[in-house]
Amino acid sequence: MPKPSSRITGIIPSGRDGWELHFAAMNRKQAGEPVIMLSVGDHDFDTPTETVEACVEAVRGGFHHYTQLPGIPGLRAAMAKVSTEATGVPTSVDQVIATPGGQAALYSAVQAVLDPGTHAIVVAPYYATYPGTFRAAGADFTVVETHAETGFQPQPATIEAAVRENTRAILINTPNNPTGAIYSRKSLEGIADICRRHDLWLLSDEVYWTLGGGGHVSPRSLPGMAERTLVINSMSKSHGMTGWRIGWLAGPAELIRLAIDLNLVTTYGLTDFVSRAATQALENRFGVAEIAARYDARRKTFLAEMAGLNRITVRGSEGGMYVMLDVRNVEPDCEAFAWALLDAEKVAVMPGSSFGDAAAGHIRISLCQPEPVLADAAARLKRFVANYRRKAA
Numbered sequence: 001m002p003k004p005s006s007r008i009t010g011i012i013p014s015g016r017d018g019w020e021l022h023f024a025a026m027n028r029k030q031a032g033e034p035v036i037m038l039s040v041g042d043h044d045f046d047t048p049t050e051t052v053e054a055c056v057e058a059v060r061g062g063f064h065h066y067t068q069l070p071g072i073p074g075l076r077a078a079m080a081k082v083s084t085e086a087t088g089v090p091t092s093v094d095q096v097i098a099t100p101g102g103q104a105a106l107y108s109a110v111q112a113v114l115d116p117g118t119h120a121i122v123v124a125p126y127y128a129t130y131p132g133t134f135r136a137a138g139a140d141f142t143v144v145e146t147h148a149e150t151g152f153q154p155q156p157a158t159i160e161a162a163v164r165e166n167t168r169a170i171l172i173n174t175p176n177n178p179t180g181a182i183y184s185r186k187s188l189e190g191i192a193d194i195c196r197r198h199d200l201w202l203l204s205d206e207v208y209w210t211l212g213g214g215g216h217v218s219p220r221s222l223p224g225m226a227e228r229t230l231v232i233n234s235m236s237k238s239h240g241m242t243g244w245r246i247g248w249l250a251g252p253a254e255l256i257r258l259a260i261d262l263n264l265v266t267t268y269g270l271t272d273f274v275s276r277a278a279t280q281a282l283e284n285r286f287g288v289a290e291i292a293a294r295y296d297a298r299r300k301t302f303l304a305e306m307a308g309l310n311r312i313t314v315r316g317s318e319g320g321m322y323v324m325l326d327v328r329n330v331e332p333d334c335e336a337f338a339w340a341l342l343d344a345e346k347v348a349v350m351p352g353s354s355f356g357d358a359a360a361g362h363i364r365i366s367l368c369q370p371e372p373v374l375a376d377a378a379a380r381l382k383r384f385v386a387n388y389r390r391k392a393a
Contacts, residue, residue, distance in 0.1 A: 011132040019128070021338050025348030036377045038366045039348040041177065041321050045294075047240045048287035055277035063272040069263045070256070071098025071248070075275045078282035079233075083250040086209050087231055088221035094253040097260055098275065100267050102207045102234030102247040107133055108259045108266075109230040109249055113169050113201040114139040120169045121162050123154050124356035127177050127205065139168075145358035148315040148326055152181040152358070156190025163198050170195060172219070173205040175212045178355045178364040179324045180299075181316035182215045192222040195229075202229045207247070210238040210292050212319040220250075227252050235278055237321060240287045246270070246278045295321055298367040298374055305378035312385060321367050324352065328361035330385055338363055340388065345380035 022039040029035040046052070070076060076093045083091040099105040106129070114120055116138030122130050124143045134141040142162045146152040159170065170191060174183035195202045202219055209216045220229040234247035249259060263269065280286070302323055306314055311329040331337040334351040341347050341363075350366070352359030367374065 007136065007138065011135050013135075019350075019354065021335070021342065021351065022348060025342055028342075028346075029348075033346060035342070035346045035348055036369065036373060036380070037348050038369060038374075038377055039350045039364075040368065041237070041366050042242050042368055043240050043291075044368050044370065045240065047244065048281070048290075050284065050286040051239065051241065051277050051281040054280040055273055058273035058276040061273075063276055065272055067269045067272050067275055069269050070260045071096075071270060072272070072275045072279070074279045075270075075282075078279050079248045079250070082282055083231065083233070083248070086206060086233065087218035087250065089218075089226050091250055092253070095256055096248050096250045097256050097263065098270055099247045099249060099263075100270060101245040102205070102232055102236060103129055103133075104245075104267060105232040105234070105247045105249040106130075106203070106205065107136070108262055109203050109232060109251075110134060110137050110139070110169075110171075111262055112255055112259050113203070113230070115168075117166065119164050119167045120171060121159060121167060122171045123159065123173070125152065125176065125178050125352065125359035126171075126356050127173055128354060130171060140166075143356055143358075145356070146179075146181075147358070148313075148324075148362065151318075152176065152179040152316045152324075153184060154187045154191060156187065156194060159191060160194050160198075163194065163200075167198065167200060169201040169203055171203040171205070175206075175208040175216060175319035176316065177208065177320055178322055178350065178352065178359060179316035180318055180320045180322045181324075182212050182318045183217070185217050188217055188219045189222060192219055192225050196224050200228070203232065204229055205232045207232065207234040208237055208320040209233070210288055211295050211321060213296060215318065230255065235281065238288055238291065239278075239281050240291055241278070241281070244274055244278065246274065295367055298369075298371055299323065301371045302365065302367065302374045302378055305375060305382075309382060309385065312381075315362065323365040323367065324359070325363050325365060326361060327363055330388055331390055332361055334359075334361050334363055336391075337388075341381065341384050344387075345384045347377050347380050347384075 230251040236242040313326040338351045350364040352362030
């Protein structure tokens with residue numbers, strides 16, 4: 001075949017994305033092995049019934065046609081209202097664009113603020129798609145690591161040291177995937193100061209904001225940041241709608257208008273009946289409180305099981321859907337640890353190295369299982385650690 005573009009071949013240059021263990025565990029489970037899947041952030045429960053019924057009603061009502069590029073008016077209005085609540089900044093309809101999931105919102109944000117040859121900074125550990133999203137824009141990027149010993153809180157001085165003449169944006173994620181860390185106001189104020197002084201965009205991935213236990217602060221609310229912050233959000237986690245592909249981007253109206261132009265040549269709008277169900281879910285907060293309470297209870301259950309476990313340390317883990325465990329005192333190679341855990345105890349977790357060097361030596365535990373299953377997984381993990389013997393070099 002003719003040669004493909006360097007743009008697409010360079011998105012994942014190594015050909016590996018760190019998810020090999022998850023896919024292997026899925027294959028084993030589908031083959032009949034009793035694997036406990038703690039490797040992926042997809043709810044183990046269905047979308048709330050009210051949302052499903054709203055979608056069925058919309059399908060039967062004939063809402064099967066093209067929609068407006070930025071989202072149907074009711075959906076944008078609902079997203080603007082939720083953005084006001086989530087970020088603490090009054091948000092108008094023209095300051096939001098509906099997207100097919102949070103990843104599409106991230107892609108739009110990166111395409112909107114970075115040109116080929118420009119530079120961005122991403123705070124790690126990070127969600128697995130971040131590097132590829134920058135590469136798809138032809139942009140260079142520097143990974144700035146946070147540290148387990150400080151609860152994975154960003155250090156503004158380290159971030160500023162990475163700023164270059166061609167730097168245009170900083171990307172952060174709070175509550176964080178994979179660590180569960182909730183960035184403190186002090187950390188965010190330091191990052192905001194860098195953005196103001198260097199005239200940078202701040203891309204703030206806040207898809208876990210409802211799972212922050214009340215501690216989440218949006219940097220969009222800080223002085224001078226509303227005009228330079230783009231907030232990536234999604235209904236996947238907050239409303240139990242991972243497969244529905246509904247997200248949005250909030251930011252200055254002029255930038256959102258340009259993102260609508262991008263939408264013209266990419267997604268070309270959303271599905272009508274799904275949009276109408278999402279509108280009702282946002283307006284009525286279907287499942288939001290229940291989902292937040294469920295993950296809070298699961299986190300407490302799992303962390304209680306980990307209390308007092310020798311050689312394993314909990315890092316971050318204040319919010320979101322994950323717990324991050326430092327396993328370096330057991331096995332410095334977190335991929336080796338994760339594969340051995342899968343083989344010995346049939347528990348699938350994600351190696352921290354899948355999310356950047358900052359999380360190397362850790363494993364990410366997804367809380368997307370009922371509490372009894374999490375307790376069983378914790379018991380298996382304890383047994384594994386007690387019996388584990390590191391291979392000789």
